Each structure stands twice: as C-alpha cells, then as structure tokens.
Amino acid sequence: MNIGHWRADAAWHRIDLLSDVHLHAGAPGTFEAWKRHLLRTPADAVLILGDLFEVWVGDDARDDGFERACTDVLRSVGRKKALGFMAGNRDFLLGTAMRRETGLRELPDPTLAQAFGQCLLLSHGDALCLADAAYQRFRAEVRTTAWQTAFLALPLEERRHRARAMRDASVQHQAGMAPDECADADAALARAWLAEARADHLVHGHTHRPATHPMPGGRTRWVLGDWNFDTLPHRARMLVWTVKGLQDIDLAAP
Ligand SMILES: [Mn+2]
Structure with a gap:
C-alpha cells in the first residue's frame, strides 16, 4: 500500500475534515452552506476527503458556470489557509490545473x-468497500492513466453525457461512478491499513453513514457524513481536529 503523508504546521490550532459535499448546480443551498463554512471557519487547514463534487469531468469544466463559482471559492479560501483534497469516486478526475489554480494540495x-x-489515517473510503466486487473492478479501471487519458480526450459535453449515464447505471446496478451506498468498509482491511500506517485512528467518508466505530487496540474508525441543504432534513457532519482530538460537528444543527 502506498501511503501519502501530510503534516500540520506546528503553529496551527484547528483542522477541519469533511467529505461528500456533492456540490452540483442543482443544489444551491448546499453550495451556499459549504461556501459559508469555508469562508468563516477558524480552521488553519481544511482537508476534503473526496466527493466534494457530485461529478468532475475534467479541469476544463471549471471555465464557466457552477464549477467556476466553486473554483472561485476554493481559490479565495486557498489564499488564507491550507487546503487538502483527496479524490473520491465522483471527482477523481480533478487534476493539476485545478489544484494549481486553487491551492488544493493533493492527498493520496x-x-x-x-x-x-x-496520527490519523485518512481515506475517501470507497477502496475499503471490498464486498462490492463489481465496483472495485470499475474503480481499478477508471483509476488507470489509460482510461483517464482516453476519457479526458473526449469533448466536454460528451464527458458530461457519459458521467450522467454512468451515474444512472450505478443507481440501477450499484456498480458505476457513484456507489455511495456501498456495503460498508471492510473491517479486516481497515485494521490492516491502520496497522501498516501505525495510525491512531481511521477517518473516511463515502458511505454517508456518519458514526464512530470502536476498533481493537483503543482505535476508532470515524465516518464522515454527506452534506445536503436543499431538501429536509439538512445534513452536514464534519470533524474538527484539535489538540484535544476529534470532535464530531453537525453544521446543520439549529
Ligand atoms: Mn464516494
């Protein structure tokens, strides 16, 4: 397993961990809540653990429209605080151009x-959902350079069309670009990851089932929730990391 490394600045006091915001033009309430949080949080760093976007079909998508508005928020926040981004199963095509413009640092x-x-081990979480063999085959294919190069060579509208088709298919077969209701993280694999990384705790999203799961050795698997401010009930669970450890925050709480 290749493990990325990220280290906080010694002067920092707070780091926000969030995932699964699923930004898209049809959810203006979620966009506004996300923007408000990023602009107001006192955190020194915000680490986004995947599926920030409902779909990202290539960095040229940010040239106008909704993706432009999201990019502008990230660029503005990226001038003031550290931003980290880990690819999810919906936005793994977010690339170098976007990272360079916004200051997002890539988190493997x-x-x-x-x-x-x-020490926290951070993951989007889809790689842990081993029970969905069809999805794991799909994931292995779309994460290859060959698949991504071929896909990104298509015209933008064709990519948007194919992403929609993949999402629709995944709703029916649970095996496409968007299996957010996966079988849940594999407990044995989670333990093996933590042991190899020598981490205290594991934090991931993807499953949309926010929880804290005790693990052997006093460790914990923290699961982030997804965000939704466009239908009731509103949801936005995130973790705040300070010297006291992790604290589960519900931004949607009244
Ligand atoms: Mn996901």
Missing part, C-alpha cells in the same frame, strides 16, 4: 496526517 488515498501529536 490513504494519507497519514500528523498534527497535535496525533
């Missing part, structure tokens, strides 16, 4: 993050 999946004398 998984990444060992060190801060406040603690």
